[in-house]
Amino acid sequence: MARFSSTGWRDISPEAATQKAARLRDLLLQADDALAAQRTVIEADGARVAWQLSLRALEADRDQLQRELFGLLKHREHETVEFTLEGHRYADQYADLLAIGQISSALAELYVRIGQSTVGRPARHLPSALKRQFNMAARPSSAQSTFGMTLLIQTDSDLLGDDPRRIALDRLLRLTNSADVSQSAAEHGTWAIKKYRDLVHTLIEAQAAPQLQWTTPYGEPQSWSASDSQLFTLENRLAQLKEEEVSLHEVTGFLAEASLVRHTFGVTSDGRIIKGKVPPQLADAVQKAFGHQVIATYEERRVRDDLTQEDRKSVSLVDVRAA
């Protein structure tokens, strides 16, 4: 394993890069909102020259900001996650070997499943290439009183956008912090939720209270920690999510929303709007089709929640092309 910088950034001041990445990301989020507002005006009032002038300025500036952000992220060579286990079996940097093996394996498998749902359609079969793509490396951490390790996820500086491994890491932390696990199950699929449940069960069996800590390229700290009782509650809650239904749909409509920062799209058709997630490999196609008539193929995923007796739904884009 190559030697990594401690900050994740290469050939650039980490402080300046983090500050600038956060500023660019915030502006891009605001640009998405401004573009949506301008498109709403055009939809209501027609494509008058003044509205178009405003729209094109926003589009051109958004493209410029994206180029700057993605150019900056090329200097981000890896993500670092601090993973510690607390409990009487993990004191003084010692741990039960079998337990940490099982916990590490469960965490790694959950990350791969989140990766699978990030780049494509969740499925039972997990290709070897996907396992290699969403691999984590580990090294001993400097935690003094508990057992811990530093997880490294190497990112690809040659990509023309955000790295799927970083997006998957972000989604993993969001999943573990989600107060709405049934919606998360619909978004990630039941295979990922099964691995999440395996991880929680393994932690309970191993009497380990986990803590994950990550600082995003934008300087935002993200973390997950859970006590014994929280893990028990979570395991029971996850067991209530059942019966996945997956269906494929095609719609012809206007691609009115497209955010490469939020990884979302919105197609309006016959007075309704279909919104969902965009996998990273479709980001370029979505950006090119933004503001045009398109034929969009999307997957709808429904999960039954036995607790609330409700179906939860998520939509992911599978393909988009000009109508």
Added chain:
Amino acid sequence: MTDRIFDLGAFEVALGPSDPLSELLQAIRGSGEPHPTTLEDVELLLVNHFPQSATRRHLWDALLELHGRLLRGGLNRRQWLGGTFVSPSTEPESLVAVTHLDHADIADVERLPADIQAGLLNSEQWHSNDAEASLIHGCVIDLPDDHPHASHMRVVRGYWESRLGLRQAARPYQHVLEIEVAAGGIDGTLQ
């Protein structure tokens, strides 16, 4: 491209307190509001003051070209200037020019000849990937509060204000000028 963060105090010491550029930057520093000035002063202080700069001349020429197109459409309107062009950087990477239109302009622009409309709408040329410096042209359309699209256009205006760093926590490299679109510069050349 990266925006540079300047130690403006150190720059002013190097430049001398009586230098006109130093006075201009001092006047607009941290105000959070656009500082009114003239196109002539912009050229004098932010272009001619840096004879060794390649990107300042490029950005200035692009701005004059933009003004020419706006004037051909009868749009001698207010404009905010920001980006690293409005800083002590010798080789700034960006000039953000945000033109303000009003309610009446919507109908007026619609009646312009097609070639003038096309010139206004051609935003690609300001955003070349290869250029070392880019002119970014933004557009704000101010509408009366009771206009049906006023709230949407306030979102657009809010974006450009954020882009320039206006009405936000003080940022050391965000300085914004306000000028009138004019046939321009010191020699009055219309591009």
